[in-house]
Amino acid sequence: xxxxxxxxxxxxxxxxxxxxxxxxxxxxxxxxxxxxxxxxxxxxxxxxxxxxxxxxxxxxxxxxxxxxxxxxxxxxxxxxxxxxxxxxxxxxxxxxxxxxxxxxxxxxxxxxxxxxxxxxxxxxxxxxxxxxxxxxxxxxxxxxxxxxxxxxxxxxxxxxxxxxxxxxxxxxxxx
Amino acid sequence: xxxxxxxxxxxxxxxxxxxxxxxxxxxxxxxxxxxxxxxxxxxxxxxxxxxxxxxxxxxxxxxxxxxxxxxxxxxxxxxxxxxxxxxxxxxxxxxxxxxxxxxxxxxxxxxxxxxxxxxxxxxxxxxxxxxxxxxxxxxxxxxxxxxxxxxxxxxxxxxxxxxxxxxxxxxxxxx
Numbered sequence: 001x002x003x004x005x006x007x008x009x010x011x012x013x014x015x016x017x018x019x020x021x022x023x024x025x026x027x028x029x030x031x032x033x034x035x036x037x038x039x040x041x042x043x044x045x046x047x048x049x050x051x052x053x054x055x056x057x058x059x060x061x062x063x064x065x066x067x068x069x070x071x072x073x074x075x076x077x078x079x080x081x082x083x084x085x086x087x088x089x090x091x092x093x094x095x096x097x098x099x100x101x102x103x104x105x106x107x108x109x110x111x112x113x114x115x116x117x118x119x120x121x122x123x124x125x126x127x128x129x130x131x132x133x134x135x136x137x138x139x140x141x142x143x144x145x146x147x148x149x150x151x152x153x154x155x156x157x158x159x160x161x162x163x164x165x166x167x168x169x170x171x172x173x174x175x
Numbered sequence: 176x177x178x179x180x181x182x183x184x185x186x187x188x189x190x191x192x193x194x195x196x197x198x199x200x201x202x203x204x205x206x207x208x209x210x211x212x213x214x215x216x217x218x219x220x221x222x223x224x225x226x227x228x229x230x231x232x233x234x235x236x237x238x239x240x241x242x243x244x245x246x247x248x249x250x251x252x253x254x255x256x257x258x259x260x261x262x263x264x265x266x267x268x269x270x271x272x273x274x275x276x277x278x279x280x281x282x283x284x285x286x287x288x289x290x291x292x293x294x295x296x297x298x299x300x301x302x303x304x305x306x307x308x309x310x311x312x313x314x315x316x317x318x319x320x321x322x323x324x325x326x327x328x329x330x331x332x333x334x335x336x337x338x339x340x341x342x343x344x345x346x347x348x349x350x
Contacts, residue, residue: 056237063266064266068276088269098243102242110194112292112293114290116289117288160328
């Protein structure tokens, strides 16, 4: 999304340059790229904003080989219950998994599972706020559950839970 | 994915040209684009094959704004627990939701929820077989649960359940 300011502000590697994207007292990416188990606490929250564009939907269709006309074809979609082209559900979900994989806990976390509940369709032009909050920590299993919400204009359009395994220690710096 | 034979064989609109993609006694897309509630039965199965390419991962990263280096950077990923670049979990999941949204039940189904369990990483070059099977039908609520599996080389790499609302009748043909 070359013309998306959210993207333009994102630096690579991940631990740099993200400050502008977060609000209030949100958690930022750990300087190492990811949090380890002992650094996590219930209630920690991170979020990012992504604008849903036709280009994102087209890219997602190419990636997933999902060219369902409800996502691709405004004329078709306008005659369905959705009354217009909508984003793939897993595209909105991917904004949440991006928060989990790149901010909280970030690098090193291993994705074990995800639940998703779709409440409202997401449309071109919507600004999605994807938020992940640590809901529970199983110290013995090194398993962390994060509540994931995606909001558009203050309304929850999607929620669910991500379950990840989090490393207990940081790997030594790589040469 | 312009060079992918799976894509080249896919015709648009969705109800045409898919025969070559399915095996055995698999369900094919309904000629209208989607099945209605009374046409569904527990045990009906549909599947499609998608080859995981670096290009698909790159497209997914652009779509989702998820540039986690475990997906993007072979040198970085080779030093993680994954020991090499892996596909985003939701990219593999999207192959399953494509089956649900475009074949079984197909057009007209409204996605209500999805659970996902990630068992093994998916890598560039893997041929993913995404399969959806009708697991239960709630006639009163017009709600259908489909078991979703994604297999690579005969092993389940991901599974879960999709919950959809399915129309009770087909809309009249549109002019």
